[in-house]
Amino acid sequence: MINFECVSITYPGATEPVLAEVNLQIPEGELVLVVGRTGSGKTTLLRAINGLVPHFTGGTLTGRILVDGRDTAANPPRELADLVGVVPQDPMSGFVADTVEEELAYGMECLGLAPDVMRRRVEETLDLLGLADLRNRPLLSLSAGQRQRVAIGSVLTSHPKVLVLDEPTSALDPGAAEDVLAALQRLVHDLNVTVVMAEHRLERVVQYADRILIVPGDGAPVSSGTPSDMMGNSPIAPPVVELGRLAGWQPLPLTIRDARRAAGPLRELLTGHVAPLRIIKGARDATPLTITDKLTVRYGAVAALRNVSTTINRGEIVALMGRNGAGKSTLLSTMVGLRPTSSGVVRTNGKDPREIKGPELVHSVGLVPQDPGDLLEASTVAGECRSSDHDAGVEPGTTRAVLALLAPEVMDGTHPRDLSEGQRLLLALAIVLAARPPLLLLDEPTRGLDYPTKARLVKVLRELAAAGHGIVLATHDVELAAEVATRVIVLADGEVVADGPTQAVVLASPMFAPQVAKILAPEDWLTVSEVRAAMTEQVG
């Protein structure tokens, strides 16, 4: 269906090609998962399939890409629209119409299909993706998961043979992600659509893939194979695979179910071992960093937070979890004083955060927003660091020194927009950390991060907590929460529904339990590293 013949792509102004000498054949009806580090050329590969690269972005393409026999060099994206459907990373940014039904029809209108065909396909797609209840709804009122399904539906109505998705679940909570993946699964099985999907959250998608394509970046050759072959020696792997490798399971399980069936001996081996309790290193009796008491925040008629009472102490890493729209972001922004409270009290560093102004705020609390790029406005990394030193009123060079610890590979002269998603996050983090705020808040820090960057982030967060910082992260990433959090707060509909030590909270919930916990239940292990430590002890 898709053939890359000796394809190299070089962007204008770049000396090295992003992709070099790529040869691959993707047969019809396969679900292909593209994995690789951020900035390795995954997105370029995806966008080359419908000709956006190089027709839209510029650059040089050598070699040949054939999609269903059509050459992308001769056909711009609009002429391939009936063959390839592309769902962009942020679905909202690609919406053209106002309502769900009109959005679904837009592509067909461009293709000039007959009205009765359009009507029939819209109805079929509404059913296929479970969108029938939403048909008249304005797109702006949809939740993130619904938007993603509408975006998929809007390209499906043109009946493309190939569907290309760029990180379809990265912004979704675990439940919404499952809905989207189930819909994709159905397309592959029932309609024989070829799906090419890039995704960092392997733990969510690996079990659905027929084939995995690894894009290593830096011009290294692209390799592909069946999931179990590729996962056997891939440097990046979901926890289920890592656990399988650690325990030496053959064949390597990719699903929780397969892993559980193989895990009997491991469970036996681990009995008698107690999963380590996460100890909060900071002084328990010290003044709390932030307190909320019966906090209520409203947006117009809806309450985003209702009677939230909580305390964040030094040395804690708190994971704030819950559905999209449960009030996580609102709680974080209220703690920094970005939102007025409707009733109740919030005290950060003993003060009302709305009253803390300018540099004093930077020194008491730091927030890394959902899109870390928001914080960046200079044209070079060095300039960003200088202005950050100035803002925080610290010794010149402080931010640069922090950044050198977090991301040594980032060059001074780079434009922040040219950094990869992960590097941008670390730069924003360095800016926030320059003022050494005792309280650090992160909103969705792992969106779009690959495993190595995530591992680095985890290490940084642990060191900060050990040094007495209090950290709150709002996240959908259950594996991250299991890895790093000492405490988990679950919000639903603006209310706190659970608040307690990580183990107690995540083990009790099927939605928030990490893979290792599901495999080794009823034992309360959360991460592969805990199991590894216990096994080493056993041997030693």
Add this chain to the structure above:
Amino acid sequence: MTGSLFALPRSLHPAAWWIWALGLAAAASRTTNPLLLALIIAVAALVVSARKPDAPWGRSFKFFLRLGVAVIVIRVGVQVIFGAAFGTTVLLNLPGVTLPSWLAGVRLGGDITFESLLLACYDGLRLATILICVGAANSLASPSRLLKSVPAALYEFGVSVVVAMTFTPQLVADVDRVRTARRLRGRPTSGIRAIAGSAMPVFEGALEKSVTLAAAMDSRGYGRRGSISSSTRRANSALLLTGLVAACIGTYALIAAGSPVALGLPLLVVGVSVCLLSITLSARAAVRTKYRPDPWALPEVLVAGAGVFLAVIFVSAAWLSVAGLDTPSNPPTWPALPLLPLIGLVIAATPAFTAPALPRTNISQLPRIEVAA
């Protein structure tokens, strides 16, 4: 919301709402009677409250009402500072400034009379009413639904307008986001420097979003080659634009007081026929099709007709110099309520029930719109 007498729930053709609202606006432009103007606003508000969709654009009417109040305040303010005083009831005497002789027509300060303020109020109210009528159309019909009825020859032009319109709210959101970021970095969030500092990121963000949208539209087949050559298509668009301009001038000549009807009518007829010709030509070659095009049926005729009827009544009443359409401000007179325009207003309010009710979106099921930090 009660059901319509005439049709099953559906959205009305957006052009019908625009014709209705422009009819109201045309009527407003022909009178200074504050009672009639207030009644026109009341009619617009009544219909909006009965038939506005539960969507972001449906909430814009309040904004236009506020804009209307601002217009009146500004108009009165300008009168106080610059306007020439007439009449005899002096309310206030501001210190006057004598301006050089070459600015003889302009006055600063001086006497403020009740009569001149009244005139400014009437004038401001008329302008506010026209704006509110446009606002009513804006909240009743979504801009992109209107785009669907734009003829193929103007489609690409229409897309750029609609994209620009949807980016305005986006820009407001971006400004908010950048202000937030400035606060997080401990910088001032108000003052000249703050505005200068946030302009760059806001525009960069807007530009980036437009590029993403363009890529998305391209991949979905926007602008696919049709069977006609691009030169024919351009000629066709030029024909349509010429026709539209002619029709606009013709309409203006018809409704503006003092212009000869003999000039307006032929121009309007020629303009409309040129437009129709161009639309037929381009429809023959169009690649695009329309999904569930809004039908033009009885409710549309009734709604558009109600607006046109009101405009015709007011324009002809002004032409026949019917008493009560203008309220003299010198000497101040209590405004009259002439019967003929009143009948027109009752008819103009009928869309509140002749337009079909909207399909239910089930508001209780709407989830929260997530507001990012």
